[in-house]
Amino acid sequence: MGLLASQVINGLTNTSILFLVAVGLVVIFGLLDVVNMAHGEFIMFGAYSAVVCVNTLHLPFVVAVLIAALFTALIGSVVERFIIQRLYGKVAETLLGTFALSYIFQQLVRTIFGPEDQLMALPIDTTLHFGSIVVPVYNVVLLVVSVIVLAGTLLLLIKTKFGMQLRANVQNRTMVQCLGVNSARIDNLTFSYGCALAGLAGALIAPVKSVTPDMGVTYVVDSFMVVVLGGLNSIFGSFMGSFVVSESSTVMAGYMSEITAKLLIFIVIIGVIRFRPQGLFFNKDKR
Amino acid sequence: MKNIKSILENMTIDKYIALFIFIGLLILPLLSSRYSVQIFGKYITYTILALGLDILWGSTGLMNLGFAIFFGLGSYIFGISMAIQKGLPAFMSFGGLTELPWLYVPLQSPAVAALLCIVIPGLVALILGYFVFTSKIKGVFYSIITLAFVALFELFITDQQIYTGGASGVNGIPTGLMTLRLFGSKISIFDWYYIAFASLVIIYMFCVWLNHSRFGKIIHSIRDNEMRVQFLGYNPAVFKIAIFTISAAIAGFAGLLYVPMSSFVSIENSGVAFSTMIIIWLAVGGRGNLTGAMAGALLVSFLQNILSGYFGGMWQVVLGVGLILIVMVLPKGLIGSLIDWQYMRRIHGRQHANPGSDPVPPARKVEV
Amino acid sequence: MYLELKHLTVDFNGFLAVHDVSLGIEKGETRVIIGPNGAGKTTIIDMITGKTKPTQGEILLNGVNIAGKESYDISNTYGIGRKFQGPNVFDEMSVYENLEVALSGHTSLWQAFTYRRTRAVDVRLEEILSQINLTEQRDMLPRFLSHGQRQWLEMGMILAQNPAIITLDEPAAGMTDDETFKTGEMIKSVMKDKTVIVVEHDMDFIKQIAKTVTVLNQGEILAEGTYEEVSHNAEVIRVYLKTDDTEEEEAESV
Numbered sequence: 001m002g003l004l005a006s007q008v009i010n011g012l013t014n015t016s017i018l019f020l021v022a023v024g025l026v027v028i029f030g031l032l033d034v035v036n037m038a039h040g041e042f043i044m045f046g047a048y049s050a051v052v053c054v055n056t057l058h059l060p061f062v063v064a065v066l067i068a069a070l071f072t073a074l075i076g077s078v079v080e081r082f083i084i085q086r087l088y089g090k091v092a093e094t095l096l097g098t099f100a101l102s103y104i105f106q107q108l109v110r111t112i113f114g115p116e117d118q119l120m121a122l123p124i125d126t127t128l129h130f131g132s133i134v135v136p137v138y139n140v141v142l143l144v145v146s147v148i149v150l151a152g153t154l155l156l157l158i159k160t161k162f163g164m165q166l167r168a169n170v171q172n173r174t175m176v177q178c179l180g181v182n183s184a185r186i187d188n189l190t191f192s193y194g195c196a197l198a199g200l201a202g203a204l205i206a207p208v209k210s211v212t213p214d215m216g217v218t219y220v221v222d223s224f225m226v227v228v229l230g231g232l233n234s235i236f237g238s239f240m241g242s243f244v245v246s247e248s249s250t251v252m253a254g255y256m257s258e259i260t261a262k263l264l265i266f267i268v269i270i271g272v273i274r275f276r277p278q279g280l281f282f283n284k285d286k287r
Numbered sequence: 288m289k290n291i292k293s294i295l296e297n298m299t300i301d302k303y304i305a306l307f308i309f310i311g312l313l314i315l316p317l318l319s320s321r322y323s324v325q326i327f328g329k330y331i332t333y334t335i336l337a338l339g340l341d342i343l344w345g346s347t348g349l350m351n352l353g354f355a356i357f358f359g360l361g362s363y364i365f366g367i368s369m370a371i372q373k374g375l376p377a378f379m380s381f382g383g384l385t386e387l388p389w390l391y392v393p394l395q396s397p398a399v400a401a402l403l404c405i406v407i408p409g410l411v412a413l414i415l416g417y418f419v420f421t422s423k424i425k426g427v428f429y430s431i432i433t434l435a436f437v438a439l440f441e442l443f444i445t446d447q448q449i450y451t452g453g454a455s456g457v458n459g460i461p462t463g464l465m466t467l468r469l470f471g472s473k474i475s476i477f478d479w480y481y482i483a484f485a486s487l488v489i490i491y492m493f494c495v496w497l498n499h500s501r502f503g504k505i506i507h508s509i510r511d512n513e514m515r516v517q518f519l520g521y522n523p524a525v526f527k528i529a530i531f532t533i534s535a536a537i538a539g540f541a542g543l544l545y546v547p548m549s550s551f552v553s554i555e556n557s558g559v560a561f562s563t564m565i566i567i568w569l570a571v572g573g574r575g576n577l578t579g580a581m582a583g584a585l586l587v588s589f590l591q592n593i594l595s596g597y598f599g600g601m602w603q604v605v606l607g608v609g610l611i612l613i614v615m616v617l618p619k620g621l622i623g624s625l626i627d628w629q630y631m632r633r634i635h636g637r638q639h640a641n642p643g644s645d646p647v648p649p650a651r652k653v654e655v
Numbered sequence: 656m657y658l659e660l661k662h663l664t665v666d667f668n669g670f671l672a673v674h675d676v677s678l679g680i681e682k683g684e685t686r687v688i689i690g691p692n693g694a695g696k697t698t699i700i701d702m703i704t705g706k707t708k709p710t711q712g713e714i715l716l717n718g719v720n721i722a723g724k725e726s727y728d729i730s731n732t733y734g735i736g737r738k739f740q741g742p743n744v745f746d747e748m749s750v751y752e753n754l755e756v757a758l759s760g761h762t763s764l765w766q767a768f769t770y771r772r773t774r775a776v777d778v779r780l781e782e783i784l785s786q787i788n789l790t791e792q793r794d795m796l797p798r799f800l801s802h803g804q805r806q807w808l809e810m811g812m813i814l815a816q817n818p819a820i821i822t823l824d825e826p827a828a829g830m831t832d833d834e835t836f837k838t839g840e841m842i843k844s845v846m847k848d849k850t851v852i853v854v855e856h857d858m859d860f861i862k863q864i865a866k867t868v869t870v871l872n873q874g875e876i877l878a879e880g881t882y883e884e885v886s887h888n889a890e891v892i893r894v895y896l897k898t899d900d901t902e903e904e905e906a907e908s909v
Contacts, residue, residue, distance in 0.1 A: 103607035520731035
């Protein structure tokens with residue numbers, strides 16, 4: 001019983017990590033129709049920026065997280081301006097282009113920092129005790145931040161003027177341009193926002209996960225599982241997808257190898273999309 | 288003779304290049320060392336693999352980001368079969384196994400193993416294809432699912448060390464290869480090379496036939512306009528499953544041929560990174576015309592061999608930048624762009640020859 | 656009744672594109688459906704050909720309900736063909752190959768591998784080429800054809816498909832007057848043995864081909880009758896006068 005309970009709580013932590021990691025991908029795909037294969041490398045950039053800020057510049061962790069998000073947003077903006085912008089609407093080309101970026105980014109970081117794991121101390125090392133179960137406070141922070149990101153992104157899209165322009169831009173570009181809105185600028189901001197979310201996620205997981213040049217690969221695959229389960233353009237769906245994937249894999253991993261658990265979940269996901277192609281938690285036909 | 292001459296004149300440039308590649312590969316062993324034969328033998332298996340992806344991605348528009356899985360299945364099945372020819376290989380006995388796992392018993396026969404190298408990848412594709420294509424999943428999902436699939440495969444292989452050799456790969460293959468006999472005599476590396484070469488030519492011709500058959504026209508139509516195809520009474524899912532199965536079987540067979548060339552099987556040639564590499568071959572060479580896939584596989588592998596020594600790790604950056612340039616400047620790849628160039632030249636040539644004639648060009652004979 | 660639509664309703668997230676439409680079409684009839692933009696004409700074709708599932712109601716073909724079946728099944732098993740709004744052809748294949756792919760009786764996987772371009776096939780396709788005035792263009796890529804010729808090519812594909820029921824979604828859209836007239840004659844001569852359902856705007860064209868006209872407005876049937884009856888119906892005139900009848904419907908099906 002104790003094992004199960006602690007696995008469920010671990011699952012919550014993994015849910016928040018997975019959601020943070022996946023949400024940027026969902027934002028970029030859902031709004032721009034671009035599958036960003038370099039998403040994992042933006043996470044990696046975020047993690048490395050946080051490491052540099054905290055370990056070398058001795059900045060507070062909160063500042064490091066903000067800098068990481070800004071830094072990745074900046075890179076995202078440049079990448080969108082010079083490469084992605086010319087590839088909108090071409091699925092294979094965007095995949096290839098972002099693939100190429102992930103190659104380049106990984107190797108650049110490897111050249112500068114070397115292949116070894118960058119260590120970073122936990123910013124908060126106190127723990128909470130629930131009976132026999134010990135929960136690090138940092139894990140609670142992760143959960144809170146992921147809920148904030150979920151709520152913030154949804155609010156941004158639904159309530160603000162930018163969000164309205166953005167959604168209008170998705171539906172009818174020409175019309176939006178006629179109304180005097182600069183849709184290229186909106187695309188750029190959207191892509192940067194998705195990258196900023198990746199950077200934020202990277203910075204937040206840097207203290208608890210290993211930080212290496214190829215760390216992004218692991219997260220991209222997990223994010224894709226989430227995305228397939230939750231629906232590629234639903235932010236709330238991706239939160240629920242993260243929850244299902246993390247909880248089931250964490251709980252099952254208590255009883256079998258983690259990889260077997262993941263494989264089983266993948267098989268279930270394939271079965272699920274056979275009957276609910278729009279994803280588990282997405283029942284309105286948006287397009 | 289006149290007939291042959293007119294065939295040669297009407298041949299598109301990609302066919303010439305394919306012919307050139309075949310002749311080059313045919314005479315290569317006469318001119319080079321044993322080591323190069325082994326390297327180029329490996330490249331031949333890559334070109335077969337690339338052809339497999341080309342009929343899937345180029346002809347049908349299904350971009351598979353985890354195609355190496357099928358190559359991996361083929362090479363693992365045959366590699367393990369070779370490794371168990373003389374009792375338990377080291378990775379199994381070190382792992383604590385005392386007898387052969389029941390799953391591997393059929394692999395003691397190399398012939399059965401060779402057959403399974405084609406059947407198992409085909410079967411996996413058939414099942415995955417059934418689930419993916421009979422649901423209403425949109426195009427890009429297929430790419431994502433195949434990527435997730437290969438990543439899990441990689442984790443799984445690495446995890447199951449006792450059965451697969453884990454991260455260090457399957458060893459003990461050369462001793463198994465020594466036991467193989469063809470018409471009563473040992474198979475040398477040169478024999479393997481020509482077996483691979485003959486397979487390449489046959490598979491190339493098969494793919495050409497496939498693209499020109501009615502089946503080919505239907506998969507091209509599915510790529511270009513899936514909805515129209517449905518209203519003509521075709522069930523696109525059936526055709527997608529079929530082409531996925533065929534291409535996976537080809538990839539599995541390429542994996543089989545790879546084993547004697549490398550004498551070693553590991554996740555390096557079955558995982559995410561290698562899948563990406565196959566995609567890059569096709570992007571560089573151009574997709575949908577078969578020659579582009581072959582040329583891309585040969586060119587990129589060859590450059591990698593030379594340049595990765597020269598640039599070290601920065602080779603990845605060179606490759607990345609090259610890929611971005613290709614995507615932005617030559618989206619049809621090297622061979623695809625050559626075909627376009629030749630086509631435009633022929634139109635202008637024709638207009639020049641009879642200025643009064645209809646400037647509208649006839650259908651280009653493409654096997655896109 | 657050969658083809659019968661019974662109480663069809665389509666609800667797109669609260670918007671009733673089609674509301675309680677019932678229609679009966681006899682075998683061999685040419686039926687024209689007209690109506691202003693957004694009247695639900697294309698949606699009805701979508702339902703008959705399996706692109707859209709009705710929220711409520713039945714589509715009976717010889718008494719069999721085909722509503723909600725897959726479009727390839729409807730085309731294959733029930734013999735209903737469709738011409739899309741705006742030419743929808745395969746741009747990478749020649750005119751001849753377009754017709755060849757559309758040719759009926761070779762749609763299974765097995766037939767796709769065993770098919771041969773026989774003499775009989777060639778004769779049939781050449782005949783269609785002459786019916787759609789594209790004999791000289793047989794080896795051209797569709798993208799080099801004029802808009803009207805592309806429309807004809809798609810009509811030819813339907814002929815090659817040889818369905819029992821043909822649905823045509825604005826076959827004369829974007830054509831010159833001369834082309835429109837030829838198209839009307841094509842429908843009258845080549846498709847005379849078929850049951851044809853046409854969605855159209857162009858009144859002259861409708862007059863040329865139709866015996867019975869059904870008028871839709873805002874997803875419901877407004878009137879039904881001969882061209883003469885309908886064109887003098889006060890309700891119809893009122894609805895048509897407030898809209899521009901030459902305006903093209905949004906290309907929602909492309």
